[in-house]
Amino acid sequence: MSATETGNAVPVRSEARRGLTGIGPILVILAVFLAAIAVRQPEFYDPPSLLAFLKRAAPLVILAAGQYFVIVAGDFDLSVGSLVTAEVVIAARLIDGDPALTWPVIAVMAGFGLMVGLVNGLITTMLRVPSFITTLGMYLILVGAVYTWTGGSPRGALSEEFRMLGRRGIEGVPYLQQLPYAVLVLAGVAVFAITLMRADFGKVLLAIGDNPRAAALSGARVARARTVAFVLSGLFAAIAAVLLGGFGGVSFQVGAGLEFTAITAVMLGGVVLGGGAGSVTGAMLGALTLEILFTLLNLLGVSGALKSAVQGLIIIAAVAVGNIRRRS
Amino acid sequence: MKISTAFAATIAAVTLLTAAGCSSDIPQTNPSASKGAGTGEQSKFFVQADYDREIALRKVTPTGPSDKPWEQALDPKLVDTAKYKKAGPYHLCFSNAGVGNPWRQVGFKNMQAEVALHPEIKTFTVADAESKDDKQISDITDLLGKGCDALIVSPNTTATLTPAVEQACAKVPVIVFDRGVNTQCAVTFINPIGGYAFGADGAEFLTQKMKSGGKVLALRILPGVDVLETRWAAAKVIFDKSGVDVAGVEFTDGDPAKTKSIVTNYIQRFGNIDAIWMDAGATAVAAAEAFEDAGKPIPPINGEDQQDFLKMWQDKKLTAIAPTYPTFQWRTPVIAALRILGGQQVASPWKLPQPTITDANLSQYVQPNMPPLHYAMCGCTMLPGYPANWGGKS
Numbered sequence: 001m002s003a004t005e006t007g008n009a010v011p012v013r014s015e016a017r018r019g020l021t022g023i024g025p026i027l028v029i030l031a032v033f034l035a036a037i038a039v040r041q042p043e044f045y046d047p048p049s050l051l052a053f054l055k056r057a058a059p060l061v062i063l064a065a066g067q068y069f070v071i072v073a074g075d076f077d078l079s080v081g082s083l084v085t086a087e088v089v090i091a092a093r094l095i096d097g098d099p100a101l102t103w104p105v106i107a108v109m110a111g112f113g114l115m116v117g118l119v120n121g122l123i124t125t126m127l128r129v130p131s132f133i134t135t136l137g138m139y140l141i142l143v144g145a146v147y148t149w150t151g152g153s154p155r156g157a158l159s160e161e162f163r164m165l166g167r168r169g170i171e172g173v174p175y176l177q178q179l180p181y182a183v184l185v186l187a188g189v190a191v192f193a194i195t196l197m198r199a200d201f202g203k204v205l206l207a208i209g210d211n212p213r214a215a216a217l218s219g220a221r222v223a224r225a226r227t228v229a230f231v232l233s234g235l236f237a238a239i240a241a242v243l244l245g246g247f248g249g250v251s252f253q254v255g256a257g258l259e260f261t262a263i264t265a266v267m268l269g270g271v272v273l274g275g276g277a278g279s280v281t282g283a284m285l286g287a288l289t290l291e292i293l294f295t296l297l298n299l300l301g302v303s304g305a306l307k308s309a310v311q312g313l314i315i316i317a318a319v320a321v322g323n324i325r326r327r328s
Numbered sequence: 329m330k331i332s333t334a335f336a337a338t339i340a341a342v343t344l345l346t347a348a349g350c351s352s353d354i355p356q357t358n359p360s361a362s363k364g365a366g367t368g369e370q371s372k373f374f375v376q377a378d379y380d381r382e383i384a385l386r387k388v389t390p391t392g393p394s395d396k397p398w399e400q401a402l403d404p405k406l407v408d409t410a411k412y413k414k415a416g417p418y419h420l421c422f423s424n425a426g427v428g429n430p431w432r433q434v435g436f437k438n439m440q441a442e443v444a445l446h447p448e449i450k451t452f453t454v455a456d457a458e459s460k461d462d463k464q465i466s467d468i469t470d471l472l473g474k475g476c477d478a479l480i481v482s483p484n485t486t487a488t489l490t491p492a493v494e495q496a497c498a499k500v501p502v503i504v505f506d507r508g509v510n511t512q513c514a515v516t517f518i519n520p521i522g523g524y525a526f527g528a529d530g531a532e533f534l535t536q537k538m539k540s541g542g543k544v545l546a547l548r549i550l551p552g553v554d555v556l557e558t559r560w561a562a563a564k565v566i567f568d569k570s571g572v573d574v575a576g577v578e579f580t581d582g583d584p585a586k587t588k589s590i591v592t593n594y595i596q597r598f599g600n601i602d603a604i605w606m607d608a609g610a611t612a613v614a615a616a617e618a619f620e621d622a623g624k625p626i627p628p629i630n631g632e633d634q635q636d637f638l639k640m641w642q643d644k645k646l647t648a649i650a651p652t653y654p655t656f657q658w659r660t661p662v663i664a665a666l667r668i669l670g671g672q673q674v675a676s677p678w679k680l681p682q683p684t685i686t687d688a689n690l691s692q693y694v695q696p697n698m699p700p701l702h703y704a705m706c707g708c709t710m711l712p713g714y715p716a717n718w719g720g721k722s
Contacts, residue, residue: 041596049596052621056589097700154430155719157636157700167621248585248614249636250700256583298593 023282026269030285033292040299048177055169055180056247057291059084059240062186063258064265064287065193065280066236069229071266074209074275075124075131077230079138080237080262083116084255086142087241089154092250096156105162109238116142117234121227131230139259146252154250166246182243189239193280196232202280205229209275257308264311265290267318272326290314367546367564367574373557379565382524390681397681398656398707399663402521404675409515412501413671414477417450420665421476421500423467425484425507426459430610430634430701434708435506435658437718441711442659446666461488468492472499478665481514482506486554501668503661507555515668516676518660520653523558527607529651529684530630531563534603535570537628537647542602543575545594547615549582549608555653559607567605575601584614591618604629609650610701612637616646633685636700638693650685656707697721 037044044050063080070077087109094108095101120138124131169180196202204225207215216222244254269286271278294307385402392400420443427433443452455471457464464484469492471479478501483489490510496502497513505518534544544567548560560577567574575598580587594601595618604615609632619626628647631637633654641648657680667674683705685693693704698720708714715722 044596048623052592056592154701155699167617244585248583248588249617251582251584251611253581253583254585256581295593298590299597301597 023270023279023285026282026285026289029268030289030292033289033296037292037296037299040296044295047175051169051176051178051180051183053291053295054186055166055182057288058180058182058186059166059243059247060258060261060265060291061284061287062189062236062240062243063262064269064283065189066233066240067259067262067266068193068269068271068278068280068283069196069205069232070131071263071271071273071283072209072275072278072280073205073226073229074212075226075229076135076263077120077233078132078135078259079116079120079142080233080240081255081258081260082139082142082146083113083234083237084241084244084258085252086146086255087112087238088158088245088250088254089146089150089252091162091241091245092154092156092158093150094156095159095162097159099159099161102159102161106242109241110235113234113236113238113241114231115234116237117231118227120234121230124230125223125226154252156250158245158250162242163246163249166243166248182247185239185243189236190284193284197280201225201228206276209272210277260315261290261311262287264315264318267322268314270318270322272322273319367567368577370564371557371561373554374561378522378558379524379562382522382562383528385521385679386525386529386682396707397654397683398659400681401675402679402681404678406673407515407676408673409501409668410671412478412515412668414669416448416669418448418477418666418669419451419453419475420449420478420480420662421453421471421474422455422480422661423464423471423482424454424456425464425482426457428459431653431655431703434703434706434718435655438655438706438708438711439658439662441708441713441717442662444712446662448666449662457484459484461485464489465492468496472496476500478503478669480505480661480665481509483509486510501665503664503668505657505661516664516674516678518657518664518678518680520657520680520682522682523555524562525682526651526653527559527562528566530605530649531566533630533649534605534628535566535572538572538603540571541573543573543598543600544603544605545575545591545601546577546605547580547587547590547607547611548577549610550579556607563605563607572603580611582608582610584611587611587614588618588621591615592622595619595622595624600624601627603627606630606632608632609634609637613640616640616644633693633704634700635695635698635702635704638685638690638704639696639700642690642694648687652683652685652703652705654680654682654705654707655703656680656705659707695720 067077067080090112091105091109094105116138120134123129123134165181169178171178173179204215204220207220208222208225212222248254265287266283267273268289269278269282271283293310297306388402390400390402391404424436427436443449453471453474453476455467457467461484479496480503481493482505486508487510493502493504493509494511494513502514503516503518504514508517538544546560546563549556575594578590580590604627606612606615612629612631613636616626616629626644626646630649630651633650633652637650640646660678660680664674664678695704697715698718702718702720708718
């Protein structure tokens with residue numbers, strides 16, 4: 001019943017907002033970058049090399065989708081980067097090279113991601129700690145806990161079976177040569193995220209981000225929806241960790257800085273800081289655009305050190321442009 | 329509705345672009361025609377005299393037992409220690425910079441096992457500075473109040489720890505190892521040949537295995553650390569002299585995923601890369617995997633003595649070399665401390681050999697029972713508690 005109410009109440013407003021913060025701009029930016037790459041490096045569009053790019057971009061796109069749920073409801077999740085590191089380090093320690101443990105450990109990772117998300121959500125909603133503080137605290141807790149548990153350097157090893165998910169794919173696919181598993185996982189996550197946002201849950205989440213009080217008064221279970229958003233972010237971070245660990249192997253640096261890259265991607269995708277507007281498709285396209293931009297910078301011979309400066313510019317510009325467009 | 333339409337449009341656009349890119353028969357610009365970025369400016373850490381000395385030291389035959397390189401010394405100048413002579417049992421103290429990476433973890437295990445070999449060491453007190461200068465300074469002060477007979481210091485940074493070491497020198501015999509300090513007050517300073525030799529070993533091998541004009545990609549962990557700067561400085565000298573084309577010098581932060589992305593990008597940008605030089609081996613496997621995943625043969629590469637790289641080298645028959653910064657140097661300070669307390673002469677400075685793993689001796693360092701991040705050049709295989717204490721399976 002509450003679903004029908006919000007279902008009626010929200011679209012009027014979010015439809016209006018969508019015109020301002022839809023995915024149009026990000027598609028234009030993406031098209032420009034794609035065209036630039038087409039000029040500079042036409043072989044980028046060979047199916048195998050394009051798929052290899054998507055494979056590398058998949059973890060960030062998934063993280064951006066997870067971060068979207070949290071941001072659109074008006075919160076932040078700063079803990080995802082350290083959560084990814086923790087997950088990979090835990091996986092290596094538990095698997096320790098034993099192929100038989102691959103799937104059980106992936107289940108443990110998913111469980112750990114859900115649990116961290118749940119704790120973030122409950123602390124934010126029940127104890128009314130601002131999410132910025134909750135997840136910053138969680139970030140520090142995870143960094144410290146992993147450091148203590150491992151004594152400062154990861155031990156154990158991931159099995160080849162575990163690494164397959166992030167590294168390999170279905171071989172011998174006609175025309176594509178290899179269809180990376182990471183791309184399949186990405187497609188699954190994208191469909192799941194888009195479906196969720198088109199369901200009542202998504203509408204409630206948008207309403208909460210727009211005006212939590214109005215959403216609560218119209219019958220939305222605000223605390224529950226915000227908590228679920230954190231849980232989704234945790235779960236998506238776990239999935240990203242499986243792919244990243246597979247792609248690169250165990251390390252302490254695997255998740256470093258990912259929370260900011262994901263937030264940048266979400267902003268770039270036209271999602272409004274503070275919540276209430278923007279689409280998950282936009283957020284994912286934002287991540288894709290960011291990865292394309294990084295690839296382009298590399299092709300142009302721009303040093304990798306500029307990456308974070310570019311990210312900083314994008315965050316500021318995206319928020320500024322969003323504000324100007326909303327005011328006009 | 330709007331969202332799904334836009335999404336479908338994007339997919340369609342991407343598909344179109346893909347198809348267009350694939351069906352074009354226009355000859356593409358040859359990416360390998362582009363020139364590399366070169367080696368850039370020489371590091372401000374570069375000191376020509378040190379470079380020359382280290383390059384020469386590589387050819388010096390060490391004195392001491394050849395089956396125990398941790399007791400060997402290169403060009404030793406012995407100093408008298410009679411004034412420190414003391415009857416046992418001893419209280420040995422160690423101020424450790426930290427155990428924040430696998431190299432230090434393996435090394436610290438070596439040291440603990442070395443201590444266990446000597447019953448005359450009654451107490452072994454360790455303070456872990458967790459990679460913080462301020463903590464190490466107070467650690468050293470604390471240890472001095474605990475009645476140590478000798479103090480071993482592995483400094484976190486050179487300049488900042490110098491006054492603390494000087495303060496300790498006034499009270500007990502001090503042995504410094506790994507990174508140095510700017511004072512001669514310690515009884516001895518123990519370390520292997522050094523960063524120039526490490527960097528040169530890898531770079532010389534690669535230039536021999538590449539054709540002239542070939543493209544080498546240099547991967548560094550981070551700038552500004554002396555032991556790593558000297559490695560790159562030596563490689564730069566050799567690359568500049570040899571006429572290879574340095575396609576780029578990139579920082580990886582020691583992150584395998586980042587390393588793999590960087591290498592993949594370079595393969596795309598230049599068509600192929602003919603050699604990989606690394607200032608440390610931790611991400612060598614990730615760099616090699618980038619070639620595998622791109623469907624290209626792995627070019628000549630240098631790693632380090634970590635098991636994951638050695639195993640890959642053996643399995644895939646790589647053209648590779650592994651200069652080492654041997655962890656067996658963690659055994660030497662304990663031996664030195666006991667010699668000093670026994671009034672025997674010790675080498676000062678104590679320059680340890682710095683072995684290199686090549687195809688010829690690779691098989692003796694591959695240890696499938698050890699964890700992937702274990703350092704083979706540990707001199708630990710005969711120590712009590714091996715392999716379990718080092719994380720290995722017996």
